[in-house]
Amino acid sequence: MEKKVNVFLAVTAVLTMIFGCFAYYFRNAEHDSAQTGDIAFPMCEYINIEILRLDVEIIPYDGKNIRVAYKNEVPLALELGDNRLTIRESEEFVISLFAGSEAEFGLYLYLPEEKYREITVYTGGGNVSVRGADCEKMTIITNSGDISVEDNASLVNLVTSTGNILLDFAEVVHDSSVQSRSGNADILIPEDSSVVLEFETDTGECVTELFNGNVYGSYKYSFNGGRRSIFASLESGTLTIGERDGA
Numbered sequence: 001m002e003k004k005v006n007v008f009l010a011v012t013a014v015l016t017m018i019f020g021c022f023a024y025y026f027r028n029a030e031h032d033s034a035q036t037g038d039i040a041f042p043m044c045e046y047i048n049i050e051i052l053r054l055d056v057e058i059i060p061y062d063g064k065n066i067r068v069a070y071k072n073e074v075p076l077a078l079e080l081g082d083n084r085l086t087i088r089e090s091e092e093f094v095i096s097l098f099a100g101s102e103a104e105f106g107l108y109l110y111l112p113e114e115k116y117r118e119i120t121v122y123t124g125g126g127n128v129s130v131r132g133a134d135c136e137k138m139t140i141i142t143n144s145g146d147i148s149v150e151d152n153a154s155l156v157n158l159v160t161s162t163g164n165i166l167l168d169f170a171e172v173v174h175d176s177s178v179q180s181r182s183g184n185a186d187i188l189i190p191e192d193s194s195v196v197l198e199f200e201t202d203t204g205e206c207v208t209e210l211f212n213g214n215v216y217g218s219y220k221y222s223f224n225g226g227r228r229s230i231f232a233s234l235e236s237g238t239l240t241i242g243e244r245d246g247a
Contacts, residue, residue, distance in 0.1 A: 053125035208241035
């Protein structure tokens, strides 16, 4: 029996080597490197991104067109219509055995410095970073990726399963929310902001110097008149509330 197992393992190893050589020799040169793109689009008010594990960075700039720059294992499908730009991973099947370092992969969305109606990002394992984008409503949902939103003046709904969240308000927007199952969240607000903070958790806690000590379970705290509400739900993580630097 042992002899048969050894023979099987030897045959498997030889077949693996043969397949590797075959795949390299007959590879499609078009797919030897990761798929890349840098495409310009006219202005639209709705942005929708749905991808699996690319990091996403949204960057306001002083140009006139929306630019999408990316590097990925497969092409992205980009569609413009009804005042909406939609970005998805292509359904086209692409073999990319020699695509290079995944650390270089990413999606960079350059947005003209205009007011947008809605920005929505769904990603599985990718991190999402937004700085200073101006829109009426922003929704970011990840599975394990971290979320960072800085210089924010938009209504935001930030949701992750195991990632961490940073929400840095340039101006607190009423009904903004953060939700994480096992990750941590940091919320930074300008000095003297009029806020109601509603916090709920299972085993997590809220830590802040804005009011006394650490709190657990469900909690609501109003300061400076409480005109604008922030909701945070962290099942087991730690929520930290602080004043933003330079406020």
